[in-house]
Amino acid sequence: MKLQDKVCIVTGAASGIGKEIALTYAREGGKVVIADLNKAAAQEAADEIVKAGGTAMAVAMDVTSEEQVNAAVAEVVAAYGGVDVLVSNAGIQIVHPIEEFPFADWKKMLAIHLDGAFLTTKACVPHMQKSGNGGSIIYMGSVHSKEASVLKSAYVTAKHGLIGLCKTVAKEGSKYKIRANVICPGFVRTPLVEKQIPEQAKALGISEDDVIKKVMLKETVDGEFTTVQDVAEVALLFAGFESNALTGQSLVVSHGWFMQ
Numbered sequence: 001m002k003l004q005d006k007v008c009i010v011t012g013a014a015s016g017i018g019k020e021i022a023l024t025y026a027r028e029g030g031k032v033v034i035a036d037l038n039k040a041a042a043q044e045a046a047d048e049i050v051k052a053g054g055t056a057m058a059v060a061m062d063v064t065s066e067e068q069v070n071a072a073v074a075e076v077v078a079a080y081g082g083v084d085v086l087v088s089n090a091g092i093q094i095v096h097p098i099e100e101f102p103f104a105d106w107k108k109m110l111a112i113h114l115d116g117a118f119l120t121t122k123a124c125v126p127h128m129q130k131s132g133n134g135g136s137i138i139y140m141g142s143v144h145s146k147e148a149s150v151l152k153s154a155y156v157t158a159k160h161g162l163i164g165l166c167k168t169v170a171k172e173g174s175k176y177k178i179r180a181n182v183i184c185p186g187f188v189r190t191p192l193v194e195k196q197i198p199e200q201a202k203a204l205g206i207s208e209d210d211v212i213k214k215v216m217l218k219e220t221v222d223g224e225f226t227t228v229q230d231v232a233e234v235a236l237l238f239a240g241f242e243s244n245a246l247t248g249q250s251l252v253v254s255h256g257w258f259m260q
């Protein structure tokens with residue numbers, strides 16, 4: 001059990017990558033918090049963990065709302081006594097060519113990915129400092145933290161920004177044993193990606209099959225999607241790693257789409 005009794009908040013954990021991370025942390029003994037905009041789906045995920053013998057609770061949280069983030073973290077601390085691991089994972093995708101990108105959509109993207117990461121970090125760090133045990137903060141970046149793709153100006157900007165936030169949190173957190181790292185997955189077939197396939201086909205004027213083969217997986221070594229389990233394994237490594245030796249890093253898990 002790599003996370004025995006560690007309190008782990010995972011944002012956007014009602015679906016996709018976040019949900020798999022929550023299930024994995026629970027199997028490793030963590031007390032898992034499913035924090036999501038969609039409270040009903042968050043409760044379902046928490047119930048699934050409890051039914052399997054794990055410990056979990058659901059909290060309603062819009063990561064762009066300082067009030068909701070602070071209230072949810074306070075609820076977690078009241079229930080479980082502190083916070084040891086934060087996975088800032090909630091995210092969405094909106095694609096447009098830059099000249100057509102609605103400013104409101106740009107702001108929404110930056111709010112969810114960057115304000116969300118900032119607000120959840122700010123709310124959790126004092127509890128990690130207070131416990132004396134430090135903690136692990138994990139940001140869900142993307143290959144798009146390292147590379148650009150057409151139509152994704154807001155997403156690429158936000159995901160690059162997370163690396164800067166991570167490095168700063170790693171430096172500021174070091175004396176409290178608070179580590180910060182970024183996971184950079186390639187394409188994973190979650191609802192976020194399923195939605196993009198027809199959108200990109202339309203925007204690029206190609207078939208959906210070509211979006212998968214010639215856009216999403218073109219640069220991988222084997223034409224394979226990354227899986228939610230692949231990403232959860234990396235999230236477990238970062239959460240369970242005990243020392244400041246592993247901090248301020250970004251790890252790409254993408255079937256070789258991006259090689260450092």
Ligand code: NAD
Nearest residue numbers: 012014015016017037062063089090091142187188190192
């Ligand atoms: P998903 O759509 O399956 O899940 C996202 C979850 O975030 C949903 O449960 C949704 O309700 C929640 N959410 C959305 N806005 C929120 C908000 N304001 N506050 C709280 N919760 C909110 O998506 P996913 O593919 O699992 O993506 C999770 C993260 O992984 C995102 O940050 C995404 O950018 C990143 N990522 C995904 C891929 C991929 O290919 N799927 C690749 C690289 C990175």
